[in-house]
Amino acid sequence: MILEKQAPIAIFDSGVGGLSVLIEVRKILPYEKIIYLADKKRHPFGTRSKNEIEKITDEIINFLISKNAKLIIIACNTASTVKLDDLRAKYNVPIIGMIDIEVISKYINEFTGNSVGLIGTSATVNSKAYDDIIKKLNTDIKLYSKDCSKLVPLVETGKIESDSFKEALNNCLSPLLSDGITNLIIGCTHFSFIIERIKDLLGNNVNVFNPPRFVAHYVKEKLSHEGLLNNSREIYEPEYLVTSKRDEFINTGHKMTSLDLKNVKLIKLYGF
Numbered sequence: 045m046i047l048e049k050q051a052p053i054a055i056f057d058s059g060v061g062g063l064s065v066l067i068e069v070r071k072i073l074p075y076e077k078i079i080y081l082a083d084k085k086r087h088p089f090g091t092r093s094k095n096e097i098e099k100i101t102d103e104i105i106n107f108l109i110s111k112n113a114k115l116i117i118i119a120c121n122t123a124s125t126v127k128l129d130d131l132r133a134k135y136n137v138p139i140i141g142m143i144d145i146e147v148i149s150k151y152i153n154e155f156t157g158n159s160v161g162l163i164g165t166s167a168t169v170n171s172k173a174y175d176d177i178i179k180k181l182n183t184d185i186k187l188y189s190k191d192c193s194k195l196v197p198l199v200e201t202g203k204i205e206s207d208s209f210k211e212a213l214n215n216c217l218s219p220l221l222s223d224g225i226t227n228l229i230i231g232c233t234h235f236s237f238i239i240e241r242i243k244d245l246l247g248n249n250v251n252v253f254n255p256p257r258f259v260a261h262y263v264k265e266k267l268s269h270e271g272l273l274n275n276s277r278e279i280y281e282p283e284y285l286v287t288s289k290r291d292e293f294i295n296t297g298h299k300m301t302s303l304d305l306k307n308v309k310l311i312k313l314y315g316f
């Protein structure tokens with residue numbers, strides 16, 4: 045398969061979370077075509093089994109390759125727990141994940157002290173995928189991970205003003221403050237939209253790291269290294285594909301990002 049410069053970058057998540065990555069990619073790569081896939085039919089991924097997550101990830105990557113993607117971004121930490129090396133060995137397209145040594149290397153040296161908190165889904169926390177990479181990069185870092193799966197469907201449906209959301213967010217962050225963390229990794233792309241609230245609750249002594257920006261920088265480096273940057277100077281509207289709840293995607297996506305989501309198609313993914 046020959047990858048073409050004019051071909052799209054594909055980005056996927058279980059829902060709106062990966063839009064936090066799309067925004068960062070568009071900031072530094074404004075001339076790239078983008079296909080964004082939200083597999084809302086199988087949302088949330090984070091409470092699924094390892095097998096299910098592997099199967100879903102594989103199916104989506106195959107689909108995006110059939111759409112001629114020149115690079116795939118797994119804009120979902122949960123799906124990024126699938127071993128990237130295995131995926132890269134299997135597919136002939138560059139694949140970049142949220143839990144990627146190249147991405148984590150971009151911010152690990154900015155930590156203040158060695159106590160680092162991580163908030164993510166149950167699958168992300170239980171996989172220990174962050175722990176494994178961080179250990180490879182710096183053995184002094186102590187990682188405190190917190191399963192915050194409860195927040196995901198509330199963000200996905202835009203219910204972030206509710207009392208149950210406030211309570212769930214507090215329950216998620218308080219134990220990490222008691223652990224004395226001085227850094228926090230936003231280990232779920234859905235949580236990037238509530239970063240200001242997270243910072244307010246954590247106070248000034250905790251540095252918050254939001255991976256989407258670092259992912260976008262790595263994407264740019266990778267495309268440039270592979271000679272795959274689109275050299276046209278046209279700006280394209282991304283194409284959005286959703287497997288269910290199209291209106292909810294448009295409304296929550298707009299609420300979280302202020303993006304005007306045009307060009308949104310409902311698709312059937314399974315057995316494509």
Ligand code: DGL
Nearest residue numbers: 061088089090121122233
């Ligand atoms: N946005 C996702 C993540 O980064 C997925 C959340 C979910 O579907 O549970 O993990």
